[in-house]
Amino acid sequence: MNTKSEQRQKIKYRIRKKISGTASKPRLSVYRSNAEIYAQLIDDVTGVTLASASSKDKNIAAQKVNKTEKSKLVGGAVAQKAIELGLSAVVFDRGGNLYHGRVKAVAEGAREGGLKF
Numbered sequence: 001m002n003t004k005s006e007q008r009q010k011i012k013y014r015i016r017k018k019i020s021g022t023a024s025k026p027r028l029s030v031y032r033s034n035a036e037i038y039a040q041l042i043d044d045v046t047g048v049t050l051a052s053a054s055s056k057d058k059n060i061a062a063q064k065v066n067k068t069e070k071s072k073l074v075g076g077a078v079a080q081k082a083i084e085l086g087l088s089a090v091v092f093d094r095g096g097n098l099y100h101g102r103v104k105a106v107a108e109g110a111r112e113g114g115l116k117f
Helices: 004-018 067-086 101-112
Strands: 028-034 035-043 047-052 091-093
Touching: 004 091, 028 101, 035 067, 067 091, 067 101
Parallel strands: 028 091
Antiparallel strands: 028 035, 035 047
């Protein structure tokens, strides 16, 4: 019998088998904990994180909105950092979570920020 975390790990591996980020089109990886949400732009060829944003960032944490709204702000913040680096296209990695709720909000925020998936 697999635990919930083992099941999610299998899903993550299944997703990662299919997608990979490059320097020109990095992987937008989303990690969701119960309280916070984190997003990173990763170049898998060199194994380097190009940019990151999280709900713990000072300007996002200071805003009194619900977790879904904070997730949208995180998506916008990571999109802004990507555009500063000259990146416009990314590959979305939902990290084993369903594309729903906070994970979807990060994607929408990134799209509104100017990133193309």
